[in-house]
Amino acid sequence: xxxxxxxxxxxxxxxxxxxxxxxxxxxxxxxxxxxxxxxxxxxxxxxxxxxxxxxxxxxxxxxxxxxxxxxxxxxxxxxxxxxxxxxxxxxxxxxxxxxxxxxxxxxxxxxxxxxxxxx
Numbered sequence: 001x002x003x004x005x006x007x008x009x010x011x012x013x014x015x016x017x018x019x020x021x022x023x024x025x026x027x028x029x030x031x032x033x034x035x036x037x038x039x040x041x042x043x044x045x046x047x048x049x050x051x052x053x054x055x056x057x058x059x060x061x062x063x064x065x066x067x068x069x070x071x072x073x074x075x076x077x078x079x080x081x082x083x084x085x086x087x088x089x090x091x092x093x094x095x096x097x098x099x100x101x102x103x104x105x106x107x108x109x110x111x112x113x114x115x116x117x118x119x
Contacts, residue, residue, distance in 0.1 A: 055098065055102065056098060058105075059098075059101040059104075059105045060101075061109075062100075062101040062102070062104040062109055063098060063100075063101030065104070066097070066100045066101055067097045067101070069100070070093055070096045070100055071093060074089060074092065074096070
């Protein structure tokens with residue numbers, strides 16, 4: 001049987017093999033700690049990845065509008081030296097595109113939305 005502990009505002013559950021609760025489901029419910037993983041999942045890494053995906057979701061329109069600038073610049077940079085792996089360049093494009101989308105959202109889209117809505 002799973003044992004529930006209270007620690008502050010976070011509910012933590014010890015997961016064992018007899019319970020039918022998977023570590024991923026416990027993480028989704030917010031019922032996780034080090035014993036939840038049972039050595040098969042790194043829940044902190046999963047949570048960080050989920051936060052990155054949320055950032056892409058939150059700023060998807062800005063990323064859509066500005067991604068082509070980064071892609072063209074990176075292709076132009078890659079075409080000259082052909083240095084490094086293509087996967088590294090694609091990863092850099094994704095990171096730079098996300099950064100540019102966040103900057104546009106932070107300094108243009110959100111202030112304009114606030115002004116238009118009169119907040």
